[in-house]
Amino acid sequence: MARSEFRTEAFYEALDRARLIRRLNWKQVAEASGVSASTLTRLAQGKxxxxxxxxSLVSWSGLSADAFVGGRLKPQATEPLSQITRVLYADQSLSEDGRDTIIDMITAAYARLTKNAK
Structure with missing residues (x-):
């Protein structure tokens, strides 16, 4: 059986995107998610x-932990950018740089278009 590992850095990047979309700082994420600020600091350090x-972080962000373990992906109703991010992280055919570029473009377009729609 192949060993599955949790991709901490990828999860942190996706969590950071969820934070940016909501226009929160990390202290606000800690409060909203119910995790300590030190937990978020350790996560940023790759722990x-x-x-x-x-x-708690999966629940708060709408991300799927499965997307960060061995590339498995389960459909789940979440906010659109979280769904897109989850799918792109699970796509093993994308390079890390390619995936990040696509996510950056989609995030910028989404932020601009939803800002104008309000």
């Missing part, structure tokens, strides 16, 4: 979160 913190 894996404990199970309860991961569950």
């Amino acid at each position: 894996r979160p404990d199970v309860d913190s991961l569950a």
